[in-house]
Amino acid sequence: MDSALTTVALPIALGIIMFGLGLSLTMDDFRRVGKQPKAVAIALGCQLVLLPAVCFALVLLFDLPPLLGIGMMILAASPGGTSANLFSHLFHGDVALNVTLTAINSIIAIFTLPLIANLAIAYFDQDNDVSLPLVKVLEVFAIVLVPVALGMLVRAKRMAFADRMEKPVRIGSAAILAILVLGILLDQRENVADYFAQVGAVAGLFCAASLVIGYVIPKALGVTEGQAIASSMEIGVHNATLAIYIAVEGLDSTEISIPAAVYSLFMFVFAALWGAAISRRIRLSSAA
Template identity: 40%
Template sequence: MDLLLSVGLPLAIAFIMFALGTGLTGADFVRVAQAPRAFAVGLLAQVVVLPLVAFALLTIFPTDPALAVGVMILAACPGGTTSNILTRLAGGTVALSVSLTAIVSLLSVITVPLIVVWALGYFEGSALTEVTVLGLGLQMFAITTVPVLLGMALRLFAPGAAGRAEPWLVRAATVLFALIVIAALAANWSVFIGSMPDLGAVLIGLLIVMLPLGFLLARAAGLTGGEAKAISIECGIQNGTLGIAVGALVSGAVIGPYSLPSGVYGVLMYLVTVPVILLIARRL
């Protein structure tokens, strides 16, 4: 079972990132230059504000050190692949959502290792000093960036095949995400139950704070309501699968405490955001 998960988890995240890549084109990156202020605000909210809010919540709700590292791993991850769909349902600017998902996912090869290595030192001292920014970045490059680029290459050179395959790839990626979340919860059930009061408060707090804060930051910067909705959802819907995989890479365990916050958040984020988004869509 451990062998299956140790091989299957990296393959699953690679497949999910490949599915993301098949939905991207060069226009998604060019679009950033057409709306630089909106992208800059979204990037700031995701890469800087979100980890700072997570750290603040961890100081308010003291959490087991390993789980605290897992929360910071989650906060460092890019937006989830379903954020684009939810943005469309909420009447947000889908183009901005797609651009943020694409570029922040590529930047995560740099940003995630930096935050993770800092979190390990802060919360657990020298317990895992062998984890380096370069080493973790290279591992993430192999399971995230390369599959995204391969998916984009398929979209570029075989657009018809990519267009037909994309809906099925997205469905398969969603099923894989659900299975990985279930595995993370099952593997850490006793830890999950014991830490739920503090961990649950931090994760729910992260959602409650970041969803409106992302919207308010965008509006304060003079962005449209649609752009503000896109940024809000990007700040709330995290790539939990990547968080689980990074936790496994850091700990050397298949699915351990470092992965647990991402697994729990993978459930909570939909329980909180989807009803709100459906209500917004209904009103629209």
């Protein structure tokens, strides 16, 4: 589970992508987010309160075995993954909001992830406990903030170059994403069928619910279209690698990591389909 694909190749690839995203950002983007805290508060409320409740309801509805139930709750408590920034970029979301949410939620997760995980462990009458390793928090910051900052620095110094690179970066990002999805499938090909049979329905429903909740609720509460798209991707694209790490390294259980592994396959496909559907609806509305 905790293979070179998830621990080495994925962070490197996403770091390169984050640099590309930084080429499209300026400090004004972040100042605008700071002046509009409503979108941040709504997204964090959905991610920290609503999603764990929805996940727990699905765990009970499908009567998952204890270890798989704990794995789902750890996934629900994990912050947004760096891939959320990529999807937001591809579908014209507010990338600055994504970066801000990832940074804030990664800090909050130091406290909320162990709390929710340990509540799940207690509910299912297991004997372990869990904490969030500081090294994983630092990894999230390194993968997201450092490459983005370098990209922004390049844009500040060479704006014309950054503008020329916007389209190639979008195309390259989509290609890297496709390669990553294919790599995950090939890496887990011997176990994919068993994993889907055990927890596929719950993981798929939770992924779809996360994406829809992350878009519909902020939109209903009056945030902009770009911010709603960013919120949807941030809430729907969890840091499955972190959840797998917690399960395998923190709790010494491969079975607890299964929900995150299965979810990671759903989220790439569902996020792409959901983003395409939103983009199509926006185009049709504009045309009308």
